[in-house]
Ligand SMILES: *[C@@H]1O[C@H](CO)[C@@H](O)[C@H](O)[C@H]1NC(C)=O
Ligand SMILES: *[C@@H]1O[C@H](CO)[C@@H](O)[C@H](O)[C@H]1NC(C)=O
Ligand SMILES: *[C@@H]1O[C@H](CO)[C@@H](O)[C@H](O)[C@H]1NC(C)=O
């Protein structure tokens with residue numbers, strides 16, 4: 001076909017299209033002028049979004065409140081002196097200081113008195129995210145890390161931290177890349193009957209310069225606090241790190257495999273990277289005896305896809321966005337679910353990778369060096385097992401073809 005004919009065809013189509021639009025405009029104008037037509041467009045003179053139904057569950061209700069406050073449409077109305085049209089429950093905020101115990105809680109949660117103590121503690125303090133740092137390493141990221149290894153630990157796990165330093169968490173150069181390791185710690189409260197190990201910890205911090213500690217009670221339900229305090233720390237002291245691997249102190253990480261994987265990423269994929277052992281279609285456990293039990297009075301709904309908290313890998317860029325968005329998500333007592341909620345709010349879905357084995361590998365493979373070379377992360381391993389496995393990873397003679 002010649003170019004001229006092609007052009008002619010296109011012109012012809014354009015003209016027909018124009019005529020059609022003309023007809024449509026004329027018809028709609030005529031209709032609009034027809035005074036008796038009940039279908040005229042009416043511009044609302046008042047609030048036109050749907051009135052939100054208040055959830056009966058405490059967490060959902062607090063999240064609705066936060067969503068409302070962060071909604072730019074409603075925000076302008078909130079800042080003015082008129083709060084007309086907003087539901088009453090929006091006014092019923094907690095204490096002015098978010099770090100004071102919130103005594104609305106026992107009033108608002110009908111079965112509060114029958115809940116396990118860890119829930120009562122969580123609910124009373126869930127709005128506080130400001131805890132002073134007891135130990136910091138402000139210069140630990142001065143040599144821009146390619147990979148920051150972040151390990152959730154507890155004060156008394158000295159041996160686990162040491163095993164990690166001697167194996168997969170060796171700071172310095174690895175595969176020609178800068179790797180930096182930090183351990184995240186809270187405070188061991190005498191309330192929980194822990195012996196005072198703070199002096200030993202201070203000594204360890206001086207020796208290795210890799211501990212970060214905040215002054216809050218280090219409990220299972222405060223792991224979410226550990227997560228957001230870390231994200232805040234990262235945004236302040238380590239924003240230039242390229243990638244972050246965050247895990248427990250009883251996982252084994254094949255750092256070489258992780259670096260190799262990261263080097264192969266395309267730029268587009270690297271920015272939004274969030275990868276791990278992803279759990280989809282999960283929801284809260286309603287059996288009181290289970291570790292992950294959450295009552296209906298606290299949370300209703302399904303969980304978004306989330307990566308098991310044993311260990312996941314993400315980009316430094318995303319870590320900063322997670323910190324920002326976390327301020328718009330109410331703390332949830334299960335830390336990895338909480339991170340999934342933040343990702344969902346960012347419009348991202350965590351990616352599942354077979355190399356993350358937070359539920360371990362089959363027993364028959366646990367002594368197989370070559371299987372371990374293919375893994376990214378496996379849970380759980382004792383300090384002694386870590387020292388046994390690491391040579392399998394770095395040994396140059398081992399032939400795994
Ligand atoms: C190590 O990294 C540096 C800087 O990234 C690079 O210039 C050098 O070529 C690398 N060396 C090897 C052996 O890959
Ligand atoms: C940490 O917890 C201990 C025990 O409850 C307490 O005495 C101490 O004041 C807390 N804070 C610091 C900075 O150690
Ligand atoms: C979390 O830490 C804060 C500060 O130490 C404490 O008040 C609260 O009870 C803790 N929450 C849980 C669930 O342990």
Ligand SMILES: *[C@@H]1O[C@H](CO)[C@@H](O)[C@H](O)[C@H]1NC(C)=O
Nearest residue numbers: 317319320321322323324325
């Ligand atoms: C985080 O929020 C602050 C303030 O709203 C903004 O300046 C910054 O660019 C945000 N950072 C990221 C990574 O989104």
